[in-house]
Amino acid sequence: MAAHSKNVYFDEALGQDDASADGSESKPYKTLLFAHIQHPPTSAEGPQYLTRKKEAGADQGTGVSEVHQDWVPATKSALKKAANLLDQHKRKQAKGDELAVREKQEAAKRQQALDEAKKVHIQQDPSLPKAVKIRLNEKDPTVVKLRSGESAKDVDYSEGRGSRVRVTGRVHRLRTQKDVIFLTLQDGYGFLQVVLTGDLTKTYDAITMTLETSLEVFGEMWEVPPKQHAPDDRELHADYYTVIGKAAGDKEAITTRVSPDADPQTLYDNRHLVLRGENSSSVMKVRAALLRAFRQTYDEITPSCLEVTPPCMVQTQVEGGATLFAFDYYGQKAYLTQSSQLYLETCLPSLGNVFCVAPSFRAEKSQTRRHLSEYTHIEAELDFITFDDLLAHLELVMCRVVDIALANPQIAALVRELNPSFQVPERPFKRMKYADAIEWLREHDIRTGKGEPHRFGDDIAEAAERKMTDIINRPIFLTHFPVAIKAFYMKKDPTDERVTESVDCLMPGVGEIVGGSMRMDDYEELTEAYMRVEIDPAPYYWYTDQRKYGTSPHGGYGLGLERFLAWMCGRYTVKECSLYPRFTDRCTP
Secondary structure (H helix, E strand, O other): OOOOOOEEEEOOOOOOOOOOOOOOOOOOEOOHHHHHHHOOOOOOOOOEEEEOOEEEEEOOOOOEEEEEOOOEEOOHHHHHHHHHHHHHHHHHHHHHHHHHHHHHHHHHHHHHHHHHHOOOOOOOOOOOOOOEEOOOOOOOOOOOOOEOOOOOOOOOOOOOOOOEEEEEEEEEEEEEOOOEEEEEEEOOOOEEEEEEEHHHHOOHHHHOOOOOOEEEEEEEEEEOOOOOOOHHHEEEEEEEEEEEEOOOOHHHOHHHHOOOOOOHHHHHHOHHHHOOOHHHHHHHHHHHHHHHHHHHHHHHOOOOOEEOOOOOEEOOOOOOHHHOEEEEEOOEEEEEOOOOHHHHHHHHHHHOOEEEEEEEEOOOOOOOOOOOOEEEEEEEEEEOOOHHHHHHHHHHHHHHHHHHHHOOHHHHHHHHHHOOOOOOOOOOOEEEEHHHHHHHHHHOOOOOOOOOOOOOOOOOOHHHHHHHHHHHOOOEEEEOOEHHHOOOOEOEEOOEEEEEOEEEEEEOOOEEEEEEEEEOOOHHHHHHHHHHOOOOOHHHHHHHHHHOOOOOOEEEEEEEHHHHHHHHHOOOOHHHHOOOOEEOOEOOO
């Protein structure tokens, strides 16, 4: 404790403003303010505050040491400043004490309210009509009849104007007023506003209600009063409810775990909670609709495409060895597939045109907003076609998929909400050869990552590609890439063997979402291609055999579902378009 003497010592160099100091000469405080707090000036004869400062001085050797001066009284200006700071400290301390008292009173008041609430018990009235179990999106008027108008009672089944229903869901939004609690439930199918009144608002469960708590609610369906708003313009006036699973609150509340301004890595760590949000769940619903639309499209077009299921564990490469995920397969080296293309080609002779929806994997340490280490790959291979046929097919499939998805009113509403500026792509897509794109980039002074003008043979970087696409602002078929920058299996253009019959489809805001080409159909040409890129042809015997047993002109493509979804839903990154995204250094949860 503080020393009781007329002299109080403080030393800015050696003192301590904590319990280890007592204001004595041997244990001085660090600051004059702390000395005042511990030993307030009581009168003109009050404690004298002594200090000392250090100065440099020569020692007996060759170095320089610090010499401390004798104790001297603090200056008048220092004492005046310390007195002002002490007054501020006292006022702040008084406010803190007042706040603590108020918080204690409020805590006691709340505890009393909670204790009273525990005494309130609600029971279901057995005389009420039997409730019909519905999902929150149920709108069939033969199942759900909405009551309208006014009533003296919040719930009144005597006239049979509103259906009594039973619903289950989680609290998505919560608003408490004096005698009313408004809840918005969600169950994955829809949203429904629930109104609690009377004793239903006075129970312990009601007073401690938290977001994401799961409930079972019984009540009467009503139209929303004029000038009021609720999902689907209806609400459930509850007559009874039970808590199925109470969600965490306070520091563990979902709004704390996944607040909008949280660090991106925190949001990825808590992706399981982020998915409960309206935006993320809407993106997943649009994703499911697109998958249905792709399958429907492949079934409807002429000729149709048959769905097959290729393996994900392979011993060959498609897009280059640098991006392969390798693993030990019973003592043999194997990889996670980069693409199912090679397997799809083998299906053409007996199954006709084929497609697959399967994961592909790229061990590419890229942190761009359009790259994932695992993504959903929609791939197709088409037999007996020309390059123009391939482009026409691609255009048809993508536009038809968009049309089918938007024909569903619920999906169309979600897309409008997620991406108000989305427009159905105009047909035909703009055709632009790689060589023309290089000239366009030079004319618009869009340079390479090294700040140099683009030249024929450059692999156009993502930033330049996206900038060009955004300026042109329409879908582009970028075609005829140089042989040197494309995969070994791509067929050369017979009119210009410097380039391939290849295509990337570029969409505004995203860039490339499809990559495709005609495939080499000549045995000798494919064999030479293996040698050119130094690939051992032995593991590819089954692929090469397609050129030995009735070869044909054929081509195909791969479409990244997450990129297609990012384009449609206006998402900044494809990571928002994957249920649990996998990318560099991220394999959880």
